[in-house]
Amino acid sequence: MPARNILVINCGSSSIKFALVNEAHSQFTLSGLAERLGSQDAVLHWQRGGEQDSLMLPSGDHRAALAQLLPLVQGAAGGKLHGIGHRVVHGGEQFTAACRIDAQSLQAIRATAPLAPLHNPANLQGIEAALKLFPSLTQVAVFDTAFHQSLPEHAYRYAVPEPLYREHGVRRYGFHGTSHRYVSHRAAEMSGLASGDSSWLSAHLGNGCSTCAIVDGQSRDTSMGLTPLEGLVMGTRSGDVDPNLHGHLARTLGWSLERIDTLLNKESGLLGLSGLSNDMRSLEQARDQGHVGATLAIEVFCYRLAKSLAGMSCALPQLDGLIFTGGIGENSPLVRSKTVAHLKLLGLALDKEANARCIRGVAGSIHAHGHPRILVVPTNEERQIALDTLALLNA
Numbered sequence: 001m002p003a004r005n006i007l008v009i010n011c012g013s014s015s016i017k018f019a020l021v022n023e024a025h026s027q028f029t030l031s032g033l034a035e036r037l038g039s040q041d042a043v044l045h046w047q048r049g050g051e052q053d054s055l056m057l058p059s060g061d062h063r064a065a066l067a068q069l070l071p072l073v074q075g076a077a078g079g080k081l082h083g084i085g086h087r088v089v090h091g092g093e094q095f096t097a098a099c100r101i102d103a104q105s106l107q108a109i110r111a112t113a114p115l116a117p118l119h120n121p122a123n124l125q126g127i128e129a130a131l132k133l134f135p136s137l138t139q140v141a142v143f144d145t146a147f148h149q150s151l152p153e154h155a156y157r158y159a160v161p162e163p164l165y166r167e168h169g170v171r172r173y174g175f176h177g178t179s180h181r182y183v184s185h186r187a188a189e190m191s192g193l194a195s196g197d198s199s200w201l202s203a204h205l206g207n208g209c210s211t212c213a214i215v216d217g218q219s220r221d222t223s224m225g226l227t228p229l230e231g232l233v234m235g236t237r238s239g240d241v242d243p244n245l246h247g248h249l250a251r252t253l254g255w256s257l258e259r260i261d262t263l264l265n266k267e268s269g270l271l272g273l274s275g276l277s278n279d280m281r282s283l284e285q286a287r288d289q290g291h292v293g294a295t296l297a298i299e300v301f302c303y304r305l306a307k308s309l310a311g312m313s314c315a316l317p318q319l320d321g322l323i324f325t326g327g328i329g330e331n332s333p334l335v336r337s338k339t340v341a342h343l344k345l346l347g348l349a350l351d352k353e354a355n356a357r358c359i360r361g362v363a364g365s366i367h368a369h370g371h372p373r374i375l376v377v378p379t380n381e382e383r384q385i386a387l388d389t390l391a392l393l394n395a
């Protein structure tokens, strides 16, 4: 059987990230980003081989962008596209694994939208547009939450009255499961351990950030909760705050729920603390020049990350290694070293040179000799989504 091609789509509210994955090649055949969708500046960027190109799509929406993508994908796939894998952020309690998209699963995904109002409606727009454009192709939904359905009840329940859980689904779900699953498998491979017989702490640090405790290939705890706002400091998200903050702002400043949601999701985190940027690269440069806000934002980010990892260690029988991944985890020796410096009680220590070497896609171990393993593992959510799609094509 010739190697198959899977188109992977990750739809955000105003963007589509995509990759054409061939099962026989580690590099993507084609990849790109459509952004600012719905605005006059909507644009599609893509790369194929070493070449980059872009196309303006004035007022183009998700469907317009996918329609432009179609000939590009068909051309790059040599006319042979075997399936489409969609990232879906929230699968509620219905989905413990990826599933084929049909009328029934689509209905279930729609039903979880109130749990993820910032993410699922955009994911659904992408699915609906792709179904119209590729009606005869197998399409698969891969959920961020599915990997965390193995959390024990004491890790996923909030201490609020039980009917809120039973009748309204108020519980911790966790996100970034596709990434935590992928990097923990890779970490086991890199260490010569069986994924089904090893224990890991994982820190996914991108625009969204989360930690995860993984035991024998299963998620046992994770820092995100009902929504992707709980837990760590992120690019623009606050992570944990006192739950009374909502009431306090409403009472003292007269703010609406929408205003507070926007504050905590889009104006907080690294951006809010620094007053400068949500981008860790910019913050590191500003810190080098003595910027006070950037310096504080990095300190808070690393301290809160370390505190979360120490908390996650409660879910592990032993520690086979700590994994750093995501744009920051894969590229910032500074964040890794500041974080690990807070974790001396777990016995963790870095090798300075190895830490400096593992950037821009270089994977490897960065712990000091004689200390517990610390690994940098580039994540590849697109490849994992393609693998899950292929597995369902085979089934």
Ligand SMILES: Nc1ncnc2c1ncn2[C@@H]1O[C@H](COP(=O)(O)OP(=O)(O)O)[C@@H](O)[C@H]1O
Pocket: 205, 206, 207, 208, 235, 278, 279, 280, 281, 282, 284, 326, 327, 328, 331, 332
């Ligand atoms: N060389 C670098 N040093 C520090 N941070 C970096 C570097 N390269 C990328 N990052 C950070 O990675 C983050 C984006 O991570 P990424 O995983 O690409 O995001 P997303 O969640 O959108 O996939 C940004 O904060 C960016 O500044």
Ligand SMILES: CC(=O)OP(=O)(O)O
Pocket: 089, 144, 175, 176, 206, 207, 208, 209, 228
């Ligand atoms: C769920 C989530 O936080 O995703 P992202 O990191 O892509 O924003």
Ligand SMILES: [Mg+2]
Pocket: 206, 327
């Ligand atoms: Mg990413």
